[in-house]
Amino acid sequence: MILSAETPPQGTVRDWLNTRAATDGPAFVFPAGDDDALSWADLRDHAARIAAHLTAQGIKKGESVALMQPNCRDGVLALYGVLYGGFRATMINLVAGTSAIRYALDHSEARYAFVHQDAQAIFDQAARPGQISQVHINGSDTAQLVDLAPTDQALLMYTSGTTGQPKGVVHTHASLLAGGWTTAIAHGLTPSDCGLCVLPIYHINGLCVTLMGALVSGGTVAMCPRFSASQFWDHASSAKATWFSVVPTIISHLLHAEANPDAKTRAALRFGRSASSALSPDVQTAFETRFGVAIVETMGLTETAAQILSNPLPPGVRKIGSPGLAFGNEVCILSNDLKPMPVDQEGEICVRGPNVMLEYLKNPDATARSFTPDGWLRTGDLGCKDADGYLFVTGRLKELIIKGGENIAPREIDEALYSHADVIEAAAFARPCTSYGERVEAAVKIKAGSTLTNLDLIELCSKKIGAFKAPDVVHILDDLPKGPSGKIQRLKIAELTRGD
Structure with a gap:
């Protein structure tokens, strides 16, 4: 064969x-x-x-x-x-x-x-x-x-x-x-x-x-x-x-x-x-x-x-x-x-x-x-x-963040967070919000000894993708929940950080 x-x-x-x-x-x-x-x-x-x-x-x-x-x-x-x-x-x-x-x-x-x-x-x-x-x-x-x-x-x-x-x-x-x-x-x-x-x-x-x-x-x-x-x-x-x-x-x-x-x-x-x-x-x-x-x-x-x-x-x-x-x-x-x-x-x-x-x-x-x-x-x-046949993934139907009627792809926020050398893992997700329907939050794992703060990362995202898409809160966790392949599970992060 x-x-x-x-x-x-x-x-x-x-x-x-x-x-x-x-x-x-x-x-x-x-x-x-x-x-x-x-x-x-x-x-x-x-x-x-x-x-x-x-x-x-x-x-x-x-x-x-x-x-x-x-x-x-x-x-x-x-x-x-x-x-x-x-x-x-x-x-x-x-x-x-x-x-x-x-x-x-x-x-x-x-x-x-x-x-x-x-x-x-x-x-x-x-x-x-x-x-x-x-x-x-x-x-x-x-x-x-x-x-x-x-x-x-x-x-x-x-x-x-x-x-x-x-x-x-x-x-x-x-x-x-x-x-x-x-x-x-x-x-x-x-x-x-x-x-x-x-x-x-x-x-x-x-x-x-x-x-x-x-x-x-x-x-x-x-x-x-x-x-x-x-x-x-x-x-x-x-x-x-x-x-x-x-x-x-x-x-x-x-x-x-x-x-x-x-x-x-x-x-x-x-x-x-x-x-x-x-x-x-x-x-x-x-x-x-x-x-x-x-x-x-x-x-x-x-x-x-x-x-x-x-x-x-x-x-x-x-x-x-x-x-x-x-x-x-x-x-x-x-x-x-x-x-x-x-x-x-x-x-x-x-x-x-x-x-x-x-x-x-x-x-x-x-x-x-x-x-x-x-x-x-x-x-x-x-x-x-694109015109050459290459595909670009913009989001997942179930994971889109819809803030004030505007679709925000979590990947865009992830990439802004990963642009900092101290960020090891990052994932953005939606949180229900009375003002906009949904707001943007994110979670990260950062390098040991890093002095990065929640506010530093929000400011970084604001500069990279604008204040509207930047997360309102960034949760700094020891580890982000992952599936068997190592893929980060956004929906579980939302559950874990509820009440933070």
Whole structure:
């Protein structure tokens, strides 16, 4: 099976794993030193054994099998074993909290789960007594695996659920592979590449961008248990990483940490990619200036198996402040009445392509609302396209601040705050107001020892974007609440700071 830049991957995850196993190249290394490396052949053999065991238990094709696994060798084996067997890998967000985890286990109807020892206490709190059997692979099982097709269900991942109950996003083998493919073709991934994975595999970025990107390109994944600012460059060095995928908060934390890559590591890294939320142009410029590693801004969703947009790699044109161009799918801007918007005109960002989800599990109404009659997925994000086809995100429909009838994009305020070198994390949000309907507030995390005050930051924003858009209050917090990918959660900040 050959990766094509024009045609999405054909077949199933099982087909691609069998193909990679024939090469017996390196698949996974673990630079933290906790686990033994895996070749593609090792991975296929383990996956086939797990698949046979699950089949022997009577688990049906497409049935949910829950994975409560951090980034580790066992988590990789469990994931590929479930996919290889034709079951629906149901990724449980380990930091979502007991109620959200219980909801996912109940809603998915999982009868079996792979539970890592570090997640055992969470599982014991969230799972109902007798509801789910934990999977333990002992000895060898022989069972005829079910036949698989690209349209069969492969992945179930729950959205963060910042408003209402989380929605279960269902991907097929075809859309899951296409998620890795959009990354591979955008970044020119080859079997000689090694991607450093510090994002959790129970998030779509870690799973599709890095893991599926390596599967379809034949490269290697260097998997770390978690992000560590002090160890990031050492892990990249020991793994000989050629690229990494992170989120803006990680880029900011690396920029404010003391560690630096050595010359050999810097030379080996072709690029880093930023996703999940907007990257401040000031932070991007400072990172590239200090570390000499190009950052490629991208955009993706759980519903699109991660990436939909990416800036080209250098020497291609990277437009700072834009997540780039469509790769492997179509992206358009639609008006409120679902008509295409002209160049530079704001509307809703919509996407259509092989990486788009099948459905929201057991929620046909939400599925129907998310698609236009002609098959475009409505992202809920606002943006515009320039004359060159580069997309610029201007806000999110649910996060817009409407002050005195005027729409204010939180990103504009974020970028003003990030322009100060002492600001590590920043997020603006709306607060109800009797005078204007909503007023602007923001929260920041600042560098240790900084003398920055609330008033200093308000004055900075007033100078950068004007007094009307500047926050009335800036809350200085120890940390800003974040989701599993590291994306800052604005709505939770509003709840946390109520009454401050």
